[in-house]
Amino acid sequence: DTGVSQNPRHKITKRGQNVTFRCDPISEHNRLYWYRQTLGQGPEFLTYFQNEAQLEKSRLLSDRFSAERPKGSFSTLEIQRTEQGDSAMYLCASSSLASGGRETQYFGPGTRLLVL
Amino acid sequence: RKEVEQDPGPFNVPEGATVAFNCTYSNSASQSFFWYRQDCRKEPKLLMSVYSSGNEDGRFTAQLNRASQYISLLIRDSKLSDSATYLCVVRSNYQLIWGAGTKLIIKP
Numbered sequence: 001d002t003g004v005s006q007n008p009r010h011k012i013t014k015r016g017q018n019v020t021f022r023c024d025p026i027s028e029h030n031r032l033y034w035y036r037q038t039l040g041q042g043p044e045f046l047t048y049f050q051n052e053a054q055l056e057k058s059r060l061l062s063d064r065f066s067a068e069r070p071k072g073s074f075s076t077l078e079i080q081r082t083e084q085g086d087s088a089m090y091l092c093a094s095s096s097l098a099s100g101g102r103e104t105q106y107f108g109p110g111t112r113l114l115v116l
Numbered sequence: 117r118k119e120v121e122q123d124p125g126p127f128n129v130p131e132g133a134t135v136a137f138n139c140t141y142s143n144s145a146s147q148s149f150f151w152y153r154q155d156c157r158k159e160p161k162l163l164m165s166v167y168s169s170g171n172e173d174g175r176f177t178a179q180l181n182r183a184s185q186y187i188s189l190l191i192r193d194s195k196l197s198d199s200a201t202y203l204c205v206v207r208s209n210y211q212l213i214w215g216a217g218t219k220l221i222i223k224p
Contacts, residue, residue: 040216041217042120042205043160045211055210091159102165104162104165108159109158
C-alpha cells in the first residue's frame with residue numbers, strides 16, 4: 001500500500017496524559033499537513049511541513065501541541081496534558097506540486113482520539 | 117462569516133435523481149477549488165478538482181464562478197453508493213479551507 005498511513009487508528013486516553021500520533025506520507029511527497037476534524041465539521045488546518053521545515057502553525061495549535069518531521073519523511077503529532085476538548089479525528093495529508101502548480105492532498109485514514 | 121459555506125444538509129433524494137450542491141467562499145484570492153467526498157468515519161477523498169471552465173467526470177459536473185465566488189457540484193442519475201458527505205474545499209496559498217460538508221442520503 002503506497003498511500004498515507006497513520007498510527008494508531010484509535011486512541012483512548014485519560015485527561016492529562018500525553019499522546020503521540022504518527023503519519024507516514026506517500027514517499028515522493030515533500031509536503032505534509034495535519035488537520036483536526038470534529039463531528040459535523042470539515043477538517044481544520046493545524047500545521048504544515050515542507051520537507052523537514054514546519055512552515056506554518058494554526059492558532060488552533062496550542063502550546064500543548066507539537067509536531068515534528070525530523071528527516072522530511074514521517075511526522076509525529078504530540079498532544080501533552082490532553083483535555084476532553086482534544087477528542088477528535090486527527091488527519092494527516094501529503095502532497096507534492098504537480099507541473100502547472102497544481103497540488104492535490106491525499107489523506108491518511110486518521111487517528112481517532114477519545115479523551116476521557 | 118465562515119470562509120467556505122455550504123448548503124446545510126442532509127439531502128434526502130431518491131435513487132436516479134439529480135442533486136446539486138452549492139458552495140460560496142469569501143477569499144477572492146483563492147487559487148484552487150475542489151470537491152472531496154467523505155464516507156462515515158473515513159478520511160476525505162478527492163472527488164474532483166474544479167476548473168474555471170467547468171469540468172465533468174462521468175455523472176459529476178463541477179462549476180466555478182470566480183466573480184460570484186461560487187462553486188457547484190451536480191450529480192446526475194444518483195446511485196445508492198453516492199451517499200456520503202460532500203465537502204467543498206478552497207485553497208489559499210498552502211492552506212486548504214474546508215466547508216462543513218453536506219450529507220447526501222440516496223434512498224432506493
